[in-house]
Amino acid sequence: MSKNIELQKIASQVRRDIIRMISGVSSGHPGGALGATDYMVALYFDIMNVNSDNFDMTGQNEDMFFLSNGHLSALWYSVLARKGYFPISELSSFRILGSRLQGHPATAEGLPGVRIASGSLGQGLSVAIGAALSKKLDKDNSLVYTLHGDGELQEGQIWEAVMFAAANKVDNLIATVDYNGQQIDGSLEQVLSLGDLKAKWEAFGWVVVECNGNEMLEIVEGIKKAKSLTGKGKPVLILMKTEMGFGVDFMVGTNKWHGKAPNAEQTELALAQLNETLGDF
DSSP: OOHHHHHHHHHHHHHHHHHHHHHHHTOSOHHHHHHTHHHHHHIIIIIOOOOTTSOOTTOTTSOEEEESSGGGHHHHHHHHHHHTSSOGGGGGGTTOTTSSSOSSOOSTTOOTTOOSOOOSTTOHHHHHHHHHHHHHHTTOOOOEEEEEETGGGGSHHHHHHHHHHHHTTOTTEEEEEEEOSEETTEEHHHHOOOOOHHHHHHHTTOEEEEEETTSHHHHHHHHHHHHHTTTSSSOEEEEEEOOTTTTSTTTTTOGGGSSOOOOHHHHHHHHTTSOOOSOOO
């Protein structure tokens, strides 16, 4: 089996997990989670050097990932479980009061793989920069990765962090923007247009890699290209074009499924489009 096919199979299972987790509690954010699945699978199962068997908060001598758009938690939890950070059976506790799998990732519960609480949009890049600078001080050559929603870029803190990273040559950092053009209140153009994102990030001193985040081979190559550009004095951005709800035909390309759980009938329709490849939880 080729690596690309293996990753696609994992992605199909992760998308099933997302649908089942959110449907199980009638609460969650399926749209963005489904759209960013290929990226997260590529990152954890092909690109990053991580130690899922012996997780520690310091992340020394391994790559680190921070999920800034924390409402994509169902996606992250599925990937972490499938990678072996915690039992897959624990996915059934998603969003249940007192569980380790809260609606937005948190640290109080001690879930392996999670180093910061996230969900207050705009903060993740600042945290990732701090982690990247710490690695430089420790002479740790590992990289720091972070994922952001495109609507999140409407937050002012993002642009302060963007300026800081370039000015301080934080070149062991790869940020990714999930550019699906949708947010909770409508399209980006309706709410607040972001203009030419590639030109903006480049003007702020970043190197930008563009790719299709819903083609596994292309997103793998995109991350590898971004990785090859680290260590050259500039932080790196992956501008990743995706479709919200990718993988489920009635969820694709609309903000209506940003924070809406499918009912029982919709869940069955969605699962019928996604192959079970690793066994459901």
